[in-house]
Amino acid sequence: TKVPKGLKNVPTLSFLDFLITIYINAGPDKRWEYARETLEKEGIAKAWFDGKWDLVVTDLELVKDILTKTDLYPKALLKESFPKSLLTQYYGVNLVFSNGDEWKRHRRIANPSFRNLPVHVFVESATKLLNIVEKIDNEPIEVKNLMHRLTLDVLGKAAFGFDFNNLEDPNNVYVTAYKEVMEEFRNPLYFVFSFLDNLPRSEATKKIAKLNKLYDEIVESKRKSMKMDELEKKINNNSADLLERMIYACKDPENPTLTNEELRHDLAIFMLAGHDTTANALTTILYLLAVHKDAQKKVRDELLRVLGDDLTPSAEQQKELKYMNMVINENLRLYPPVAQLPRRFSAQDIKFRNHVIPAKTPIILSIYGIHHSSRNWKDPEIFIPERFEDEKHDHYAWLGFGGGNRICLGINFSLIEQRIMLCALLRKYEISLPEDSIHKDKLQIEPDVSGTSGPHPVPLIFKRRTE
Numbered sequence: 467t468k469v470p471k472g473l474k475n476v477p478t479l480s481f482l483d484f485l486i487t488i489y490i491n492a493g494p495d496k497r498w499e500y501a502r503e504t505l506e507k508e509g510i511a512k513a514w515f516d517g518k519w520d521l522v523v524t525d526l527e528l529v530k531d532i533l534t535k536t537d538l539y540p541k542a543l544l545k546e547s548f549p550k551s552l553l554t555q556y557y558g559v560n561l562v563f564s565n566g567d568e569w570k571r572h573r574r575i576a577n578p579s580f581r582n583l584p585v586h587v588f589v590e591s592a593t594k595l596l597n598i599v600e601k602i603d604n605e606p607i608e609v610k611n612l613m614h615r616l617t618l619d620v621l622g623k624a625a626f627g628f629d630f631n632n633l634e635d636p637n638n639v640y641v642t643a644y645k646e647v648m649e650e651f652r653n654p655l656y657f658v659f660s661f662l663d664n665l666p667r668s669e670a671t672k673k674i675a676k677l678n679k680l681y682d683e684i685v686e687s688k689r690k691s692m693k694m695d696e697l698e699k700k701i702n703n704n705s706a707d708l709l710e711r712m713i714y715a716c717k718d719p720e721n722p723t724l725t726n727e728e729l730r731h732d733l734a735i736f737m738l739a740g741h742d743t744t745a746n747a748l749t750t751i752l753y754l755l756a757v758h759k760d761a762q763k764k765v766r767d768e769l770l771r772v773l774g775d776d777l778t779p780s781a782e783q784q785k786e787l788k789y790m791n792m793v794i795n796e797n798l799r800l801y802p803p804v805a806q807l808p809r810r811f812s813a814q815d816i817k818f819r820n821h822v823i824p825a826k827t828p829i830i831l832s833i834y835g836i837h838h839s840s841r842n843w844k845d846p847e848i849f850i851p852e853r854f855e856d857e858k859h860d861h862y863a864w865l866g867f868g869g870g871n872r873i874c875l876g877i878n879f880s881l882i883e884q885r886i887m888l889c890a891l892l893r894k895y896e897i898s899l900p901e902d903s904i905h906k907d908k909l910q911i912e913p914d915v916s917g918t919s920g921p922h923p924v925p926l927i928f929k930r931r932t933e
């Protein structure tokens with residue numbers, strides 16, 4: 467396709483390289499290898515994708531503009547990018563994929579729900595996790611699967627009071643339905659060639675219908691049966707889930723309300739935004755601690771000093787877990803679970819340096835690239851938690867949770883969940899990587915067609931501590 471005039475002088479990422487990355491099932495790390503030289507030098511590049519020219523961005527000045535001027539750079543909505551896709555059927559318009567007033571309506575209802583976090587849910591799941599690990603002392607346990615089961619349980623309970631019980635029952639019917647739907651979404655062909663969405667996918671549609679029915683029933687029954695004074699009580703004693711808090715917020719005459727369908731789409735996106743991301747983050751952080759024994763010891767010493775036997779750090783204590791927090795940041799820098807932000811596009815022609823980004827150009831912000839660029843970080847491939855000691859880095863060089871007003875709503879949710887799981891595991895276990903691990907030299911990362919990415923399965927050994 468013809469290159470728009472304003473993008474003529476923007477360097478081009480090779481389409482052949484792109485096809486190779488699809489063919490070899492490359493993760494964000496391998497894709498960055500192909501793009502690194504161009505993007506480290508220029509900060510922007512154009513890439514042909516699905517019949518259009520996309521702009522890939524790592525330049526921090528432009529990144530700041532994109533994240534702060536959301537009217538100039540709205541998000542591409544699913545129904546616009548993939549009109550007939552299963553993704554659109556399942557996620558619809560929601561808190562993550564919406565713009566302007568519609569987004570404000572969702573965010574206003576959801577914001578207060580994230581103020582009090584369900585620490586009891588985290589602790590309950592941490593206890594179940596320990597029960598599982600305890601039975602397999604000193605043998606490799608595949609951590610990625612375990613962390614996905616754990617965070618699915620946490621999210622189900624915290625978001626809508628549903629116990630997937632995936633830690634204890636890996637083949638629960640709803641878990642299977644959820645996994646199968648996610649598998650359908652992962653097919654890269656549908657991202658690259660969206661015309662394929664015109665073909666019927668009846669099996670996949672049925673699976674989605676099953677999950678939608680579950681969410682719908684939960685939303686409807688809560689809306690109908692919950693009396694306001696009951697809800698208020700639950701909110702006051704912090705036992706209400708996110709959905710109940712959102713339903714309660716809808717009743718406030720000051721707030722615009724959300725329909726049952728909109729709430730269902732929010733639940734669906736919470737499951738993706740909150741479960742896979744934190745699961746991948748926990749997996750990679752456990753891998754890093756298994757490989758960097760000195761860091762593991764420092765995190766453990768610190769948590770024993772700050773918390774002793776307690777499993778529920780207060781807000782004060784969480785701040786005191788300084789080294790753990792640095793390791794959490796460094797983990798999200800090295801292995802950002804959201805490797806690239808959902809696409810934005812330019813709402814009008816935008817001047818940038820000597821280029822003019824034409825209106826409607828799809829824009830991809832590469833978090834992986836920003837986190838691994840030697841322009842932003844010294845020795846970007848090396849694990850150095852201390853680099854976060856005095857937060858000297860550029861504000862937009864670390865975007866683990868995004869930035870600007872579309873910044874992640876679940877930051878504290880995820881951070882507290884991660885801290886509690888690390889406290890639970892490290893206090894009792896010494897973690898190490900088996901000698902024959904495929905990750906021995908480097909963590910092997912899976913493809914990231916949908917924007918979220920994580921490692922290939924990571925078996926780790928948990929040896930009970932004797933001290």
Ligand code: HEM
Binds near residue numbers: 743868873
């Ligand atoms: C390590 C874990 C997590 C990571 C790495 C992560 C990352 C992100 C990123 C990068 C964004 C920005 C997306 C954009 O600008 O287009 C985002 C947005 C969002 N995240 Fe998270 N997230 C995590 C956990 C969670 C959790 C636990 C929840 C909820 C339970 C959550 C809910 C959301 C929501 C609702 C948004 C959309 C906010 C908006 O547009 O107003 N996230 N997240």
